[in-house]
Amino acid sequence: MTDSLYPIAKVAHLLSLGQPDELVLVRGWVRTKRESKQDFAFIELNDGSCLANLQVVVPGELPGYATSIKELSTGTSVSFKGKLQASQGKGQRIELLASELHVLGTADPATYPLQKKGHSFEFLREKAHLRPRTNTFGAMARVRNAISFAIHSFFQERGFLYVHTPIITGSDCEGAGQIFQVTTLDLARLAASGRAVDYSQDFFGKPAGLTVSGQLEAEIFATSVGDCYTFGPTFRAENSNTTRHLAEFWMVEPEMPFYELADNMTLAESFVKYIIRQVMEKCGDDLAFFNERIEPKLLESLNNIISHNFIRLSYTEAVEILQKSGQSFQFPVEWGVDLQSEHERFLTEQHFAQPVILYDYPRQIKSFYMRANDDGKTVRAMDVLVPRIGEIIGGSQREERHDVLVARMQECGLKPEDYWWYLELRKYGTVPHSGFGLGLERTVQLITGMVNIRDCIPFPRTPKSAEF
RNA sequence: UCCUCGAUAGCUCAACGGUAGAGCGAGCGGCUGUUAACCGCUAGGUUCUAGGUUCGAAUCCUAGUCGAGGAGCCA
Structure with a gap:
C-alpha cells in the first residue's frame, strides 16, 4: 500500500x-x-x-x-x-x-474489551496488553519515555558515565530488602528428596539473587572513573501491597566522588526539577490531559516544585516541627524513631506545601554505609519527600573511613568479609563520595498525578500478579 | 504481613432473607459535518469458589481465592 x-x-x-x-x-x-x-x-x-x-x-x-x-x-x-x-x-x-x-x-465489537468510555484502572490492569490503546496509558507511556530520556540527558550533559551494574548479584550482600532468589536447582526434586540445599551445586556455586540496588557496584566506578549513574530494573521481594511499591521497578542511582551531603542534595534537587521541566516541554498535551482528567492540581503543583527551592531540614528540626505542630498523629513523634507516612505528608502537604529534603537521620534507623556524623548520633542520609508520593529519592554521603565502616558493619550484624571488595575501596585511595536513588515509577506518579504506581509501569509486578 | 472494605450482565453499579434491575457498552433501526453525538427497540446472568443456616440465600455464617484503600518495608 x-x-x-x-x-x-x-x-x-x-x-x-x-x-x-x-x-x-x-x-x-x-x-x-x-x-x-x-x-x-x-x-x-x-x-x-x-x-x-x-x-x-x-x-x-x-x-x-x-x-x-x-x-x-x-x-x-x-x-x-x-x-x-x-x-x-x-x-x-x-x-x-x-x-x-x-x-x-478487525476487532469484533461484541468481544473487544475497550469501550469508547472510560474504564476503571483496576479493570485495565487485567488488560495490560490493550490498555496502552487508551488515552491515559498512551499518555503514561509517552511521559515515561520523556522522563527516561531526561534522566540520561541530565547526567550526560554533566559528564556522568552510564554504568551497567549487574541484575544478578551474589549472595545476601546488600541488605536493602528481601531478594528474589535466582537458581537453576530443581526445586521440586529437591523438595521430594528431602535433602538440604547444596548451593555449591547451583549455577553460581553459591546463593544468588536479583539486584535490590546497584549502589555498591556504582561506588566502584565513582571511585575510579568519576561521576556515574546506573539506570535499570531493581527487584524487591517484599510483600508490599500499597499504591507506591512494586516488586520490579526502575531506579536511577548516581554516585559521585568528592561530593559531600550538601552537594548530593543540590544535585538531587536540580535533577528532579530538570526532569519536570523536560516533560513539561515535550509532553505538554499529555500533561494537560492528566491535569484535566486525573489530578486537577497537577500543573499547579509541578510549577510549584520547579519554581521554589526545596526545603532543607534536618531530621532533628523536623521532629521539633512535628512535635510543636499541635497535630494529633496516630504515631507519636520522638527523636530516634523513623518518620511515618503521616508525618512526611504533614511536612510536604500542609506545613511547607513543597518538596522537603530531610537529612542527618539517627544512625540506628539507617543503613551501614551512611557516613557517621561527629555527633555520634546521626548519619549523613537524606530523603527527598514530595507532596502526595512521599519519598522519591533516598541517598547519603557514604562512609569512606575503613575502620569506621568495619565497626559499623559489625554493629549492624554484617560480616565484613562478605563485603571484602567494598571495603577495599576504602583501603586503597578512599575518597569522600555520595549518591542517591530515584524511583522511576514514583517520578511518573509525581509527574502524571496517577494515584497507583501499578499504573505507572507498563507491566506491574506485585504480589500474586505477573500475568503479562 | 496487619487492619478495613469489596466481588452481581462486556463495563460501572443497584436489589429489606421472598420474581435479579438500571446506566453505559454491544446489535438492529432512525436522525445528524459529527466529535464522550442524539432518539427508539433488542439481546445479554452458574450473583467469585466450597461448605453451612433457612420453607426459601445475591443477601446471613465459616473457610478460601482475587481485588481495592490504609499501615509497615522502601524507591
Missing part, C-alpha cells in the same frame, strides 16, 4: 504541521466511529504518536464503503490514503478526507 504519492505520516506530525491538500498515508487504530448512514462517516484514528486523534472523513462513494465502514469499529487497525483538508467542524484544525482505506485487522 506504500505509494510515493502518499508519504507515510504520523498523526502527531499531521495535527501540528499538516497542510490542506497534502496527500498522505496514515495507519493506526480506530478509537470511535460516528456514522452518517448514507453519506459518510467520521473515524477517530489514533496511532499513539500523540494523545489526539486524527479525524478521518470517509465518504460514502468510496468503493466497498458499505462493508468496510461496518468493520471500522473501536480497536480495528486500518490504513487510510487521502488528502488533508481544513476541518469544517469544531474541535480540530485539520482532518483527512479518505480516498482509500484498508482494514488491516
Whole structure:
C-alpha cells in the first residue's frame, strides 16, 4: 500500500504541521466511529504518536464503503490514503478526507474489551496488553519515555558515565530488602528428596539473587572513573501491597566522588526539577490531559516544585516541627524513631506545601554505609519527600573511613568479609563520595498525578500478579 | 504481613432473607459535518469458589481465592 504519492505520516506530525491538500498515508487504530448512514462517516484514528486523534472523513462513494465502514469499529487497525483538508467542524484544525482505506485487522465489537468510555484502572490492569490503546496509558507511556530520556540527558550533559551494574548479584550482600532468589536447582526434586540445599551445586556455586540496588557496584566506578549513574530494573521481594511499591521497578542511582551531603542534595534537587521541566516541554498535551482528567492540581503543583527551592531540614528540626505542630498523629513523634507516612505528608502537604529534603537521620534507623556524623548520633542520609508520593529519592554521603565502616558493619550484624571488595575501596585511595536513588515509577506518579504506581509501569509486578 | 472494605450482565453499579434491575457498552433501526453525538427497540446472568443456616440465600455464617484503600518495608 506504500505509494510515493502518499508519504507515510504520523498523526502527531499531521495535527501540528499538516497542510490542506497534502496527500498522505496514515495507519493506526480506530478509537470511535460516528456514522452518517448514507453519506459518510467520521473515524477517530489514533496511532499513539500523540494523545489526539486524527479525524478521518470517509465518504460514502468510496468503493466497498458499505462493508468496510461496518468493520471500522473501536480497536480495528486500518490504513487510510487521502488528502488533508481544513476541518469544517469544531474541535480540530485539520482532518483527512479518505480516498482509500484498508482494514488491516478487525476487532469484533461484541468481544473487544475497550469501550469508547472510560474504564476503571483496576479493570485495565487485567488488560495490560490493550490498555496502552487508551488515552491515559498512551499518555503514561509517552511521559515515561520523556522522563527516561531526561534522566540520561541530565547526567550526560554533566559528564556522568552510564554504568551497567549487574541484575544478578551474589549472595545476601546488600541488605536493602528481601531478594528474589535466582537458581537453576530443581526445586521440586529437591523438595521430594528431602535433602538440604547444596548451593555449591547451583549455577553460581553459591546463593544468588536479583539486584535490590546497584549502589555498591556504582561506588566502584565513582571511585575510579568519576561521576556515574546506573539506570535499570531493581527487584524487591517484599510483600508490599500499597499504591507506591512494586516488586520490579526502575531506579536511577548516581554516585559521585568528592561530593559531600550538601552537594548530593543540590544535585538531587536540580535533577528532579530538570526532569519536570523536560516533560513539561515535550509532553505538554499529555500533561494537560492528566491535569484535566486525573489530578486537577497537577500543573499547579509541578510549577510549584520547579519554581521554589526545596526545603532543607534536618531530621532533628523536623521532629521539633512535628512535635510543636499541635497535630494529633496516630504515631507519636520522638527523636530516634523513623518518620511515618503521616508525618512526611504533614511536612510536604500542609506545613511547607513543597518538596522537603530531610537529612542527618539517627544512625540506628539507617543503613551501614551512611557516613557517621561527629555527633555520634546521626548519619549523613537524606530523603527527598514530595507532596502526595512521599519519598522519591533516598541517598547519603557514604562512609569512606575503613575502620569506621568495619565497626559499623559489625554493629549492624554484617560480616565484613562478605563485603571484602567494598571495603577495599576504602583501603586503597578512599575518597569522600555520595549518591542517591530515584524511583522511576514514583517520578511518573509525581509527574502524571496517577494515584497507583501499578499504573505507572507498563507491566506491574506485585504480589500474586505477573500475568503479562 | 496487619487492619478495613469489596466481588452481581462486556463495563460501572443497584436489589429489606421472598420474581435479579438500571446506566453505559454491544446489535438492529432512525436522525445528524459529527466529535464522550442524539432518539427508539433488542439481546445479554452458574450473583467469585466450597461448605453451612433457612420453607426459601445475591443477601446471613465459616473457610478460601482475587481485588481495592490504609499501615509497615522502601524507591
